[in-house]
Amino acid sequence: MAEVKLFGTWFSPFSRRIEIALKLKGVEYEFIEEDLSNKSPLLLKYNPVHKKIPVLLHNGKPICESLVILEYIDETWEGPSIWPSDPYERATARFWAKFFDEKCVPAMWKVCWSKGEEQEKLKEECTQLLKILESALSGKKFFGPGENIGMVDVTGNFIAYWFGILQELAGLQVFAKEKFPNVGEWIDEFLNCSIIKENLPPKDKLTAHLQVRFQAVAASK
Structure with missing residues (x-):
């Protein structure tokens, strides 16, 4: 066992x-x-x-x-630290992790499934959230201190991978690298890490799974 x-x-x-x-x-x-x-x-x-x-x-x-x-x-477990050891940096990491979970993920998920006026409001909300992340990443490779992937980056995996697929399926363009270059560079660095690449669902398989959900939602309306 x-x-x-x-x-x-x-x-x-x-x-x-x-x-x-x-x-x-x-x-x-x-x-x-x-x-x-x-x-x-x-x-x-x-x-x-x-x-x-x-x-x-x-x-x-x-x-x-x-x-x-x-x-x-x-x-x-021993090994590379995911959370910062410094108390202030650790508290800051907790803040951004909660920001992802309580603000970014709900809004970015909902905008892809909504329509009309509700979608327009959510697009504006997502844009404002991305502006905050863009500012937070100014001059930085990752969200945490140093040059390595940390806790906050791991919790941002939805934005780095899932959201792009959802946008495409929904016919939206809330995020674009031209508008948010810092976020775009972070996504590239994150997804190019070998451990990250090995532990994300295959894009074609995830796209097909989400496509079925989009079709089911459309058929129910």
């Missing part, structure tokens, strides 16, 4: 965050693919509050919520 197990889904940016962190740390793990339309008894047992993936199981003990799991991984 594997000491470390990860309950997730192949297409989830939140699951992929955990896989990236485990790979950065060199931790061996067993990935357990969940069917979110028919959640397993084990997932419901290990995350009875939110009933969501990802869930990390370490020595039989479950840890839930991706940001919490990322901190746990960094504190539990």
Whole structure:
């Protein structure tokens, strides 16, 4: 039995965050693919509050919520540090990680599925969020200190990869490298990292999966 197990889904940016962190740390793990339309008894047992993936199981003990799991991984295993060690820089990283999860991901997800006036409002919101990220990356290669991928970059994986595919499928252009060059350079650096490339879902497979969802939404209207 594997000491470390990860309950997730192949297409989830939140699951992929955990896989990236485990790979950065060199931790061996067993990935357990969940069917979110028919959640397993084990997932419901290990995350009875939110009933969501990802869930990390370490020595039989479950840890839930991706940001919490990322901190746990960094504190539990040796290897390259994901979180900054300096208290101020660590607090700043937590701020930006929450900014991604509470502001960026919801708005950028919703804008791709909305229409009309609602979509126009969300496009403006996303543009403002991207302006904030553009400013935060001024003069920097990654969000954290130093020249290496860190916690904040890992939590930004949705923007770096999923959002571009969603934009294309929705026929939108909220983000463009010409408008946000700093963000564009960060995306290129992030996606060109070998560990990141190895732990992202294949673009054609993810595109096909999301296309089915777009078709289902269109058919329901």
